[in-house]
Amino acid sequence: MKASLERLTERANDEDLLDVAYTTSDSPFGPLLLAATPRGLVKLGLPGHDPETVLEDLASRISPRVLEAPARLEQTRRELDLYFEGKLTEFALPLDWQLSRDFRRRALREIDRIPYGKTRSYTEIARGAGNERAVRAAGTACGANPIPIVVPCHRVLRSGGALGGYGGGLPMKEALLKLEGIL
Amino acid sequence: MTxxxxxxxxxxEHAGDVMGVLRGAVGRGDAEDCFQETFLAALQAYPKLRDASNxxxxxxxxxxRKAIDHHRASGRRAVPVAEVVEVAVSDPEPDDGIWEKVGGLPPKQRAAVALRYGSDLPHSExxxxxxxxxxxxxxxxxxGIKRLRRELA
Incomplete structure (x- = not known):
């Protein structure tokens, strides 16, 4: 049965019937859920977020053609492994931004430009996204980041240097900042 | 609408049942092809499906339908002996060859038996x-059952 299912996933991929491919990947923080469209990585589910709920959400927002297909996420998994080992400072994998719109997407694109080992304030992100006064909205954009770690919202701090918040919990944000030599 | x-x-949840039904309907040798065709067709149509309740x-x-297509395409081949031998060697489940017998029933009876005993479906489904x-x-x-009883007796 396993071989039949693998063949099916392969054929679905070849015939453009696989709209969202997903897999889980181990990390120092627990299992991550990785999901990609043909355009690129669209969602990274942090530990503590129920994978079933995440997949249901993707099914309704992108396409119900959601299949477990680890092969489509090999590069993502490899880059993440290297990142957690401290051997990769810039992700090269393609991203699909379709889950974020308007100001949020601009804010996340801004966050995506923060270099490894550097931080920005929520105010700077708001300014970069075109509205300096939308600091709170910049914070919301961070909280709603569909692709954390790869789009490094952990590098965004409060203006005074306080940590702010993190979808994966503050200990994880702290650990990522330590990994990058910021803390 | 769900x-x-x-x-x-x-x-x-359902791949095992689908495979079971297809094995009953077309035999083990051809079930794999029908299985692929079934799920690719389902995947193709899925986003437009309006009722997710069943x-x-x-x-x-x-x-x-795929099983019927298969039978039409192959013109109801007589059971090839080579296939039966292959099944006997590779089949991990002891089923006494009953599914080969089911495979020999007329289409409607075969499907009804496979759906009832292969998939445990109620009559309504x-x-x-x-x-x-x-x-x-x-x-x-x-x-179908009557005929199987006669053949097995």
Whole structure:
């Protein structure tokens, strides 16, 4: 049965019937859920977020053609492994931004430009996204980041240097900042 | 209208049943091809499916159609001996060759038996899968069982 299912996933991929491919990947923080469209990585589910709920959400927002297909996420998994080992400072994998719109997407694109080992304030992100006064909205954009770690919202701090918040919990944000030599 | 769950859920929950029905309907040798065709067709149609309340019945209906297509295409081949031998060697489940016998039944009876005993479906769902009344489904099942009993006696 396993071989039949693998063949099916392969054929679905070849015939453009696989709209969202997903897999889980181990990390120092627990299992991550990785999901990609043909355009690129669209969602990274942090530990503590129920994978079933995440997949249901993707099914309704992108396409119900959601299949477990680890092969489509090999590069993502490899880059993440290297990142957690401290051997990769810039992700090269393609991203699909379709889950974020308007100001949020601009804010996340801004966050995506923060270099490894550097931080920005929520105010700077708001300014970069075109509205300096939308600091709170910049914070919301961070909280709603569909692709954390790869789009490094952990590098965004409060203006005074306080940590702010993190979808994966503050200990994880702290650990990522330590990994990058910021803390 | 219920939201469509991720397609992977359909595989996790129903792939085994679909394979079981197809083995009953077309034999082990050809079940794999029909299985692929069934799920690719399902995947193709899935985003436009309007009613997600009976996904299992929907899949089994497609499987049934694929089995019929298969039989039409191959013109009801007589059971090839080589296939039977291959099954006997590779089959991990001791089923006394009963499914080969089921495979020899007329199409409606074969499908009814496979859906009832391969997939444990109630009469109403067998009827839905076959596109006939529950009464007709019951009759096909009854005829199929009677015939199997005769052949096994």
């Amino acid at each position: 939201a469509l769950p991720p397609f992977q859920t359909l595989l996790d 996904l299992r019945g929907w899949l089994l209906t497609i499987a049934h 067998i009827a839905a899968a076959l596109g006939c009344s529950p009464e007709a489904a019951r009759r096909s099942l009854h005829e």
